[in-house]
Amino acid sequence: MKITNVTVFPLVSQRPELRVGKPIHPSWWGYDQTLIRIDTEAGKSGWGCTGVRWEMAEATMKVLWPHLIGEDALQPESVTERLHQWTFWYGRGGAITSYIGAVNHALWDILGKHTGLSISRLFGGRYVEKVKPYASMLFSWPVDEMVGSLESGLERNFRAFKLGWGTFGRERDLRHDEELVKTARQTIGDDSELMVDPGGSDVFWHGDLKWATEAAKMLKDYKVTWFEEPLRADDVEGYKRLTEISPVHIATGEVIRGRLNFEPFISEKACDILQPDQTICGGLSESRKIWQAAYDNNVQVVMHGWNTAVGAAADLQLSASMPNGRYLEYWHPAPYVSGILAEPLLLDDDGMLPIPDGPGLGIEIDEDAVVAHGQGAEDFGAL
Numbered sequence: 001m002k003i004t005n006v007t008v009f010p011l012v013s014q015r016p017e018l019r020v021g022k023p024i025h026p027s028w029w030g031y032d033q034t035l036i037r038i039d040t041e042a043g044k045s046g047w048g049c050t051g052v053r054w055e056m057a058e059a060t061m062k063v064l065w066p067h068l069i070g071e072d073a074l075q076p077e078s079v080t081e082r083l084h085q086w087t088f089w090y091g092r093g094g095a096i097t098s099y100i101g102a103v104n105h106a107l108w109d110i111l112g113k114h115t116g117l118s119i120s121r122l123f124g125g126r127y128v129e130k131v132k133p134y135a136s137m138l139f140s141w142p143v144d145e146m147v148g149s150l151e152s153g154l155e156r157n158f159r160a161f162k163l164g165w166g167t168f169g170r171e172r173d174l175r176h177d178e179e180l181v182k183t184a185r186q187t188i189g190d191d192s193e194l195m196v197d198p199g200g201s202d203v204f205w206h207g208d209l210k211w212a213t214e215a216a217k218m219l220k221d222y223k224v225t226w227f228e229e230p231l232r233a234d235d236v237e238g239y240k241r242l243t244e245i246s247p248v249h250i251a252t253g254e255v256i257r258g259r260l261n262f263e264p265f266i267s268e269k270a271c272d273i274l275q276p277d278q279t280i281c282g283g284l285s286e287s288r289k290i291w292q293a294a295y296d297n298n299v300q301v302v303m304h305g306w307n308t309a310v311g312a313a314a315d316l317q318l319s320a321s322m323p324n325g326r327y328l329e330y331w332h333p334a335p336y337v338s339g340i341l342a343e344p345l346l347l348d349d350d351g352m353l354p355i356p357d358g359p360g361l362g363i364e365i366d367e368d369a370v371v372a373h374g375q376g377a378e379d380f381g382a383l
Contacts (some may be wrong), residue, residue, distance in 0.1 A: 001042045001074045001114065006065060006103075008052030009035040009370050010377040011308065011336050033279075033308050033336055035370060036099070038106040040073045046109030047365055048102030049310035051279035054377060056095040063087055064099060074114060076107030077285050084282070093257035097282050104283025105314050105361070112360030119360060120320035123288065127323045130352040131316065132160050133345075134195060135332035136306060139166025141176075144185045153332050159351030161188055162226070162329065164197030169207050169215070178218050185222045197228035201255045207231060211239050216246040226251045226273055240270040249273055254304035257281050259289045266297050277304040279311050284318060291322055305329035308336040312345065313361040320355045328353055340369045352371045 006170055011033040023215065034054040039045045067086050083100045090096055120126045135153035140146040144164065153161060163184055168177050171310055185194055196219055200207055207215075212230035219227055226249040231238045233255045243250045247316045251273035252311050257280055265271055274294045278287045291301045303315040312328060319325030330345075330353075340345040341362040347353055356362025 001040045003069055003071050004041050005039040007037045008057040009311050010374040013373040013379045036102045044110050044113050046106035047310045048105035048309045049279050050098040050102040050203045051307050052095045052098040060095050060099045073107055075109045080104040083179035086372040088358050097257050098280055101283030108284050109360035118357045118362050119317035123321035128320055128325045130354050131319050131328045133328040133330040133353045134160035134162050136162045136329045137332050139163050139168045139180050141167045147187050157347040157351050160193035165199040169198035181222050193225045195225050198230055200229035200231050201233045205232050212242050216248050220247040224248050236264045236270050236349050240268050243271055251275050259286055262290050266294050266299055273300045273302050275302055275304040278314050279307045283313055302327045306331050309341050312337055313363045340366055342366045
């Protein structure tokens with residue numbers, strides 16, 4: 001079944017109001033997402049997701065597509081590994097790796113549709129049928145907007161919440177940070193899980209080991225499940241030390257690309273929870289290898305997922321196929337998740353999310369909604 005075409009779909013409706021000639025602030029990267037659809041001669045198509053701006057697709061296509069068109073769509077691992085090898089001299093990581101990951105998603109989706117099996121079954125079987133989704137949102141100050149988002153999440157039956165970025169850790173005032181966390185805990189009650197993400201991959205992040213240690217002690221008082229990215233992304237030694245002394249679990253890994261770069265965090269136990277992002281690190285095949293290595297070394301994996309319905313579906317399929325699949329990051333509110341599906345992903349009465357078991361990714365994309373979220377994409381620019 002030969003690959004005949006690849007179509008790029010920008011998702012820009014959640015970008016800030018910036019136009020061509022004005023830079024988009026780096027902290028807004030999460031609002032830039034891109035979907036691709038791979039078509040085949042047999043009429044079957046598959047969807048993939050990359051957490052990279054769609055404008056980069058043009059340059060990436062010139063590199064990847066000559067090695068992709070005409071290839072066998074039923075060999076996702078073989079095709080994408082060849083793409084990694086053929087693009088070695090362009091540099092590992094970055095936009096090329098992200099788009100190879102999107103290709104990998106789409107090819108697994110096609111193989112699933114061709115066989116009638118979900119990706120989790122193609123991976124050898126399902127260990128779990130449900131995971132706990134946590135509503136992922138931003139801290140805000142004043143707290144009114146944050147409280148409103150938490151309350152809307154409770155109304156949708158979420159029983160776990162992650163708050164990130166905003167002013168947490170940026171005021172250099174632990175009392176300010178504690179007020180944010182205290183307000184969140186009071187809003188969601190003691191029966192819901194709470195995670196905190198200061199965003200150590202932000203530009204020129206200043207949080208160091210001493211700050212993170214004191215913050216972790218404070219977070220323990222509010223029953224925080226994990227403390228995410230409190231240090232710069234590449235500070236392996238810092239993470240190793242913090243993991244040893246922190247009274248709460250330490251999580252990191254969302255900006256790391258490629259399985260080899262995760263190795264120090266796994267072998268040196270530099271975190272309690274590893275968080276690869278499929279839309280960045282190389283797709284399902286790469287993430288599966290990372291998760292297996294982490295599992296073999298008794299490191300929990302929770303996929304990072306501030307992206308789209310395609311990314312969420314891929315995370316669900318991977319989680320189902322691993323013995324310790326437990327959580328799903330669910331962007332809330334989620335225009336690129338619930339807003340582009342023909343049938344939304346729905347939580348049950350216990351706040352758990354059943355994992356789709358239909359062919360491929362197990363979801364149906366509303367292409368009209370995807371196109372609508374891409375309207376005006378050409379009006380934005382990086383420079």
